[in-house]
Amino acid sequence: KAGVTQTPRYLIKTRGQQVTLSCSPISGHRSVSWYQQTPGQGLQFLFEYFSETQRNKGNFPGRFSGRQFSNSRSEMNVSTLELGDSALYLCASSLQGTTEKLFFGSGTQLSVL
Amino acid sequence: DAKTTQPTSMDCAEGRAANLPCNHSTISGNEYVYWYRQIHSQGPQYIIHGLKNNETNEMASLIITEDRKSSTLILPHATLRDTAVYYCIVRADQAGTALIFGKGTTLSVSS
Numbered sequence: 001k002a003g004v005t006q007t008p009r010y011l012i013k014t015r016g017q018q019v020t021l022s023c024s025p026i027s028g029h030r031s032v033s034w035y036q037q038t039p040g041q042g043l044q045f046l047f048e049y050f051s052e053t054q055r056n057k058g059n060f061p062g063r064f065s066g067r068q069f070s071n072s073r074s075e076m077n078v079s080t081l082e083l084g085d086s087a088l089y090l091c092a093s094s095l096q097g098t099t100e101k102l103f104f105g106s107g108t109q110l111s112v113l
Numbered sequence: 114d115a116k117t118t119q120p121t122s123m124d125c126a127e128g129r130a131a132n133l134p135c136n137h138s139t140i141s142g143n144e145y146v147y148w149y150r151q152i153h154s155q156g157p158q159y160i161i162h163g164l165k166n167n168e169t170n171e172m173a174s175l176i177i178t179e180d181r182k183s184s185t186l187i188l189p190h191a192t193l194r195d196t197a198v199y200y201c202i203v204r205a206d207q208a209g210t211a212l213i214f215g216k217g218t219t220l221s222v223s224s
Binding site: 004031033035042043044045048050055056058090092096097098099101102103104105106107 | 204207210212
């Protein structure tokens with residue numbers, strides 16, 4: 001069974017631009033979560049989607065948004081990029097998003113210049 | 114904020130057992146204890162989780178104290194590939210609940 005796939009693996013953008021990251025969960029998984037990882041703040045929760053609905057949201061500005069499609073694939077978008085948005089963005093999937101384990105992808109490394 | 118306290122770093126000799134402690138003194142009755150690890154530049158990897166009973170799988174054992182205020186992750190025979198940051202997380206049994214990661218413990222396994 002294929003794991004969680006995130007594309008692209010690396011991305012370079014400039015301030016003010018917007019970016020869209022993609023996550024394909026494990027087949028059959030309906031919950032997708034997104035996390036941001038930086039050296040200073042560590043791993044921080046962005047949001048979680050289940051059956052195309054956002055079920056939980058972390059403490060991030062409205063520039064960060066996401067969506068989930070009917071096939072459970074998910075995208076996250078960051079508008080008006082700032083230097084501080086440079087980070088590793090990780091996606092995780094699980095069957096129902098309750099107590100079962102999460103499977104993480106390898107992440108998208110975003111650099112904002 | 115993370116609800117757990119872990120040592121910043123630990124060392125272990127290859128082949129020996131690695132015992133990683135975690136304090137979660139404010140844990141609630143419906144919160145599970147999870148352990149994940151992250152090897153450099155990769156996404157976190159699930160290791161094990163439990164509610165109140167000790168758990169064992171092919172990767173590790175989880176020992177939870179009777180009062181549930183602390184736990185220990187045991188890697189029975191550490192290898193160099195077990196060098197990673199280990200995160201202890203408490204998470205409620207509720208749909209959509211996020212994993213709140215703390216700083217974790219950096220485990221260094223040496224030969």
